[in-house]
Structures are given as C-alpha cells and as structure tokens.
Amino acid sequence: MFVRGLKRKCFDGEEDIEGTLAGIKAIPSYNLQRQSLLDMSLVKLQLCHMLVEPNLCRSVLIANTVRQIQEEMTQDGTWQMINTQSTGQASLDRLVSTDILCRSSREQAEEKHVPSYGTFNKDFEGDQGQDSSETMSTASSVQAPRNFQSNVWEMENPQENKGNFQKSLDQIFETLENKSPNSVEDLFSEVDNSYYDLDTMLTGMMSNTKMGHCDGLETFSSPTNTASSSNCKSDLNELDHIVEILVES
C-alpha cells in the first residue's frame, strides 16, 4: 500500500536531450511525478459516482490541488506540447513513483535538481491535458478553474482561434452548469464510449506500470486490462475526434 522507496528510472528520450544533459540517469523527475499527481487528481474528480451527491469538501480540496499544480507548471514553463515518437513510452515514464511529491520543498532543494526536459513533454501529454479538461468539466459539484482550461487550449493553438476556443469552452461550462447530471450525460452521449475509454486507458496504464509503488493504484485498475502501449495511439485518435466534436458543438 505504501511507497517503498524511490526507483530510479532512466529516460530513453536521451536523443532529445541537450548534450550537457546526456548520460544523466535521472531519478523520476519532479515534473513527471507532479504530472502523475495531476492525473490522479483529475481521475478522482471524474470518478465521483453520481448516485449520491459527492462530498463537496473532498472535491474542493482536490480541485485546489489541481489548481496549485497547474499554477506551478505555468510558472515553470513546463506546460508545453511537443511532438514525439513514442507515445507509449511516454505514458509509462510519466507514471512513476510519486513519493518525491510528498517531501517538503526543503528536502527537494537539498537534492540534485533534475532539469525539466522541455522536449520530453510529448504530444500524448498534450492530448492528455485536453482530455483532462473534458474529464474535469464533467466533475459533478466543482467546476474546474477556467484559466486551467484556457491554458490548455491556449497552448494547443497559441496564435490562432484563441477566441473561438475560449468561447466554445464557455459554452460547455454554461451547459454543464445549467443542466442536470442527466443532461450532461446526454451532452456526451455521442462520445460516451470514448469517455469510458479514457477512464479505462488511464486506469489501464496505471496498472500496466510495474513500478507503481502506491499499492492504492490497485483500486484504480480496471478488471479488463484493455489498455496497452499499442492501444494508446488509437485511443488518442478517438479522443482527438471527441475534442473536435465538443469544440464545434
């Protein structure tokens, strides 16, 4: 159930790294773990069962955590989307021990700073961010902070169509705010399968990683372990499709 210790992970994306950084065997970087915590938080917000009204205090605390991570990532400048070759590889690498996140900032300062690899943030991560925005928008009681959403959208298309995206996003928020949960499901009925695929994919990936220290990951793993690295790409294309539908609606 507990994190037993830090596992060292070697990044295979070395070819993308600047020469000075090549050869560094990095412990799971703070950024990766932070991303992992962000994903976990988004899944938590998403997994609010709609039978009974979800606990507002818990939702607010998780949303605050997400906001905190997002703010830090924005400051760091790590909120970038960059193409890469192996999305599957990226997915495994990102889900690393999150023990380091539990340490205080003082402890982290004492450790050797792992440089944040801008090039490491892959296309998948970018899509992940988008999908996260969808999953967040379906959170039952607490709406995701708008600037978090707009950040994601902005990074996607920095120059063009910024206004359009923001407008579409606002529309989605309004719709969700006004309608009952049943209507929300109607809104997503077209993309229903993909919605669950996202869920399965996230949980499937989490159970795929052998180095999941947090035994609590067991609670997330779905019985049908459908997701694997090779499926990720096809799922991603589906998700792209969903995103398009949502934006145009």
Add this chain to the structure above:
Amino acid sequence: ADIISTVEFNYSGDLLATGDKGGRVVIFQREQENKSRPFSRGEYNVYSTFQSHEPEFDYLKSLEIEEKINKIRWLPQQNAAHFLLSTNDKTIKLWKISERDKRAEGYNLKDEDGRLRDPVRIKELRVPTLKPMDLMVEASPRRIFANAHTYHINSISVNSDYATYLSADDLRINLWHLEITNRSFNIVDIKPANMEELTEVITAAEFHPQQCNVFVYSSSKGTIRLCDMRSSALCDRHSKFFEEPEDPSSRSFFSEIISSISDVKFSHNGRYMMTRDYLSVKVWDLNMENRPVETYQVHEYLRSKLCSLYENDCIFDKFECCWNGLDSTIMTGSYNNFFRMFDRNTRRDTTLEASRESSKSRAILKPRKVCTGGKRKKDEISVDSLDFNKKILHTAWHPTENFIAVAATNNLYLFQDKVN
C-alpha cells in the same frame, strides 16, 4: 451491525447514543449500582433502538439522500423524558425518548384488549388503576427540521440557552429554534456568487458552552472563525480569526489537504477550543488568534506517506476529537483501530487499541507503539503493517468520569479508568 457514524454521551453521562450508516440510533443506559453485582455499575446496556432517518430520493437532482446519521446531540434533561437531535445530510429531527412502566387497567368503556364495551352491558362504574408493566422505552419524533440545507449537514450544536441550535453544511450555517420547524435563520453564508470560485468549505461548527451569542466554525483551509451574533444578523464577518502561519519549509502539494480541520470542540470551561486536522490536534486559547497554545502529533509517521493516502482517499478521513470532563486530557482516533490520549499537564501521550483480541472484558489495555524507522522492537508495529481500513473516527468521553466510548467501524468499545 452497521458502521457507527456518531457517538455522544448525554449531559449526565447515564445515556450513550450511537448513530449508524443505516439511519438507526441505539441508546445505551448505564447500569445502576447493584449490591449483588458490585461491578455492574459502569456497564452500559441497550436502552432503546429506533430508526431515525430513512433513505430519500431527491427527484429534482436525481440523487439519493443517505440515511446515515452524521451527528447526534443531546438536549439537557428537563423532565422525565430525554430529548436528542439527530441529523443526516439534509434533515434534523428532534426525538423524545420516554419510559413507560405502568399501564392503566379497569377502563369503563373498553375491555382489557381495547375493544369497546357495549354501553348496555356496563352495570357499574369503576376507577381505572395503574398497574406496573415491563419497562417500555418509546422514541417518537417531535420535530422535523427539513428543507433548510442545500449542501450536506456536517454539524449540529445546541446553544447554552437550551432553546436554539445551529446546523452547519458545507457552505452555510442556520440558526433554529427548537419549537419552530418552518423557519430558520441563516447566520453564515460563504457560498460565492460564482461556484467556480469556490475554494473553501465549512467543515465543523459549535456553540460556545456558556456564551449563547458566540459560536465557531472551521474550514477546509485550516482556519477557525469565531462569530458573535450580537454584532450583526449575518455573521459573515468574524469577530476572531484563528490560523497558524504555515511553515514554508514543510510545504507540499498536500499541505492544504492535511490542514483541513475535521472537528472543532470547545473545552468544558469555555476558555479553549481544540481542532483536529489530518496529522495533529491543536489546542487554542480563545484569546490568542495567531497560533495554538498546544499542538499534539497524532500520527506524524504518516507524513511521508501522504501520497499513498491521497491515492486511497484516506487523506480525506474526518477524525473527531474530545475533551475529558476536567479538560486535562484530550482524545482522538487513528488507524489500525488505534486511539490516542494526550495529557495536557504531564505532556504524556498514550496509544491504545480497540480490538477484540486486545480487549478482553476487564483486562487492562496494553499501550501500543508504532515503529517509525530502523529496527522494529518487539510489540511494536511498523507503519507499513497498519490497517487503514480500521479507522477510529468517533470517540466520546463521559462528562464527569473517566469512561470512554470508542467506535471502531461497526463495533462500540467502552473503556474505563482502571483506578475506579
């Protein structure tokens, strides 16, 4: 048996009420002194059981309303009957618990079994007499306070005027009069105009034990606000604001979550209040707002495990805390069915376990210890072996004697001081 969700002694300590997840209330009564059984005093036996709340369905939102009893608060006894308030997420009920140990016999107009007698047959008049019967304890709902809370009720607190009480949900606090069910006054409202801006919720609230115009409420950001109802009708502006400055060196992504206060309790003498957050219990002097006067670590060894505890949701567990009658000792629960006691004078703390194996009747509890690192000594338990499904969230201390009630999931344990 269902999971116990609240435990509360009444003002005299003779009655102990428990509420459970299934909406039931079970009341235990203390045995009277009995010469033939010298040790029987101190035993609590079931006095009354009744279904307080039923599950409901909110058709407007298509959501279930749980019947789980969140809190029970007793009213001080004013006549032969006992009164208590019990609440679920949405509705508060005032219950009257009364005894019946006599019944009338010899009615003129009806038979012993209740059937009406034919008036023609009545030849003589008699006076009904009261005959003893087996004790029957009846519980009846006297008031139902409904439809005043949009969010989930987390606290109720009876005022020292014994005429009013407050109920608090995630965003609002309402003031009620015990006699009036169709109206309540909103005294705190922290709902933002735009729900997207919501970052803080109310987690607990309580009236001051002596000053009927003062109450406090705690928040998910680790702050406590003390409000005076004399200053304005809506107490959105606090009179006092209690917050401990954060230690910047120990900041992590989980700092806010573990600072969220799960319970706040005034001391019996009304000079202090105690707050429980995830890892510690803090005692505050009501006259000092910038920091607590005492801080006790409940299970500091969990600080390095916060990530796992966030993952399995344990980090959101809401532990309660309580004072003993003299305000000299405080008690709170932990995991693995452990509960902790802190003596404020000697600064000594004890860890005890509430489990069947370690709690044979009349046996003295052995202190437990959690091994935090290095070599594990005999009898110690390592952090990784702790069972996080066995959590003690609810405890209660007898108002005057050293008698405690500890709820461990669906079992209730009663312990008393061995000195007695």
